[in-house]
Amino acid sequence: MSPLFLNALEVILNGLMAGIMYSLVALGFVLIFKASGIFNYAQGVMALFAALTLVGFQTGQVPFAHLINAMFGTEIHHWGSGMNTFLAIILTMIVMIIFAWLLEKIVLKHMVNQAPIILFMTTIGLAYFMEGFGDLMWGADIKTMDVGLPSGGSIWLEDFTKGWAAEGTEYYGMYIDVLDVWAAGIAILLVIALTLFSQYTKTGRALRAVADDHQAALTVGISLRTIWIIVWSLAGFVALVAGIMWGSKSGVQFSLSLIALKALPVLILGGFTSIPGAIIGGLIIGVGEKLFEFSIGGMIGGATENWFAYVLALAFLMFRPQGLFGEKIIERV
């Protein structure tokens, strides 16, 4: 095989891995949009907040340390010791559930029957609030996350593929980050679990019922407010998973919240209401941008990954605005 072909193959594989990471973020958007018609601008910040909280618990940081120190003149920053990773993940999840509960009690409760744009604005406010709150709680410094996932290039794959190229050519094997493979595996598990849950359990059906018709859901005895707490908790859970994966990859800092922007083209491709759509959309964007950079990027000065996804989304908006798997909106006249 020619090295060029092998390189392209490597690019596609890496694109798929990157795509899964985008899908993880997009998934959180889809969950909330399906159930309540809200486009949750704060999804990226939720991922950041979850990651901050997880690192904070892990390293034994005292929450609100700066605030406490400023108010009482103390000098505390850390508890004696950190926490087991598993326990920290559980605690972070509990924090995300409490957050969902408070959000419903304090904010969403008053937003019933408001226009979608109002709800969208609410989530923008929420995003800025959470960003500040996260900083206040855990400090604004850049943190590294280590939850024990392996990382670095796969030596096995490198050795395995080294001999694939034709004799006499220079080829050193494929490079794939093991962390990406783990992320892909976890994302796939997450999607399967979410799909099974929504298909075969009472709560799953209730979630779909609410997504379908609020009034009908009320008449069969479903409390919308309970469902919203569950939906936002699930979105918090997905944000936590995305936060762990992206945090392990590129550190926990403000820019983590910007991954939400990469989820937008994914959603436009896959459709806002489809979980499989979020996955396929992510894969197409991931592979598309890597391949484009590999094949054409060099000719036009590179760095195409920054904009390719958005141009692709724009093209989609022109020809298939509902996305690949979204519901087509047909207006009856």
Added chain:
Amino acid sequence: MDQDNRIGDTLLEVKNISLSFGGVKALTDISFDIKEGEIRAIIGPNGAGKSSMLNVINGFYHPQEGEVWFRGKKREAMKPYQVARQGVARTFQNIALFKGMSTLDNLMTGCITHMKTNIFLQAIWKGPAEREELEFRERVEHIIDFLGIQAIRKTPVGRLPYGMQKRVELGRALAAQPKLLLLDEPMAGMNLEEKEDMSRFILDVNDVFGTTITLIEHDIGVVMDLSDRIVVLDYGCKLADGTPDVVRNDQAVIDAYLGVSHDD
């Protein structure tokens, strides 16, 4: 049918209900009762306040004045899902099904008030959640047999024809094993055959399950045949209340609803 055995005590009573939206009076001082096991109809011309009345019973609207008594207790202002949990199920004039879900899932969702496992047990799935799922699946299959909709159990209901959707909606309401079943124009827009089917289902539900039924319907022939007692509303006021024979011969009803006779 043996009237005396079938019909029991008062199940639901509305007392002096008045409901207005701003300056529009939808209901004025309405009182009537629904007895256990009976088929009770609410009729009246368009805009008479029939659907508003159902919405009050169901908890969608909260009347400014008046009380609702259910099973001998005064009911506080309640949300629709709380009313549903007390055992009141309903169907809608313009069908409110979960269109993206299959017939089976729609009916299973109808059972939701009776399912007890919590979200964590469901997430584990094996054990209580699975047992519960099987138990209610069996109940739902009974209803599917009863309504003769076996062939469409896996079809997303959005794709079904109108008459079938009405039937599925009835099925979903039945899945809740309601004490009181409210039907808002169950036969609207149906052809004769579908109406006959639906009438048969309503009578069977009442007979086999002993469910108390309150229905709104425009087809006077059907109403007179089906119901034990009829309330007649006009412009939000109660015109008459009684058995079909009484209502049929009531002069106020004839004037308002069937049109004033100009013979004499």
